[in-house]
Amino acid sequence: MEQKGRKKDKTETAFDRLDAIIQASRVMPTIILFDAVWHLTFAWLEQVSKDACAYLKSTYFDQMKRASLQGQFWCGEPVWNSNSCWFAGFWAGVTGTYPGSGSGTQPLESFHAYWQDAVRSSVRSDPRAIFARMEKLFHDDWAKKFEWEESRVFQTWPQYPAQELLNGQALRTAGRSPAVDFYTERGRKLCGQCNHYKMYWRTDATTTDASGKDGTTVFYVMRCSKVGDVLPAQATITKETAERVVGLIAKDGAALKNQLLQAGILKSENGQESLELPALQFYLNKHCCVMKGHLPDSCWPRLRRRLQTAFPSVVCTCLEFLLHGDCEHVAFIKALEGEGNVDLRNIPVVRTAGRKRKADNADIAPEAKSSKQKRRSHK
């Protein structure tokens, strides 16, 4: 049934397209991909509305010299103008994000959400209790979390990922998969593929100005949001898709242009170049990539501000990571590789009551079953 009044026709309006491009481009993993998207978008917008194009260029965007961006961020060779690229103030917030420091696009909300959550339930009946509760938080929780007494480098991101990222129904409802779902479904499917694809690339040769001790980067490509009915943890990642995603992140200049063409993100017809939005969304919004080794250590070090040598960084390209620090994907990869302090084998998969599942035990890691049974017997 057609809804009256709202949408007159189903054709995509120029505004819808522009809106979708803004959404998609916010989470581009590199400056040069962001530049590529907007180079093509401005060429299209120029045809649609000269005014809108001029307005956007003069308000949100700047044509920046590559050399000046390189002072702050890693910036490979842009695809079209080798010495300058489109850059946006709003996006600088994302690239400059220090995960977990609450410096995302909603810094205040994300910074305060954690302690508000811890205090909220206990002060519902008596608002005055907030003072005693916060004092308790200060002694019991914050002091331990930041280890003020210990002589070590202060870290601005949490030491453990949030529980809801490890095993949260809210994530499944939002079309994401918590880390425990990725872990449970990690095995090879009948088609021969897994829900993640691990690959090694020499990135010191593919990027023009990244340098590090060891030039190898490990990439883990995964889905980060639902496609059709398939949740990220149940999806399978082919070698081709993984290599596309990694190529888009790690290459620059003419090689990046080639990657954009092969992925179908850049279409070239009769000398006219255009952006294929669905392809861009598929590879860079629906998929994410956890990286460790050369590329993150040299391009996106997490402790660049304080230390001379980079602290080994494990980063992800998903929005959650950019805004809040370790995401479900980083938690999964650390558990998969037996690194860090997250053991997903012992987390029972808890689902909200009332909804019948086809196979209740099928989505629990075998090692976790016994602990779930134990929990149940306590009730």
Ligand SMILES: [Zn+2]
């Ligand atoms: Zn992620």
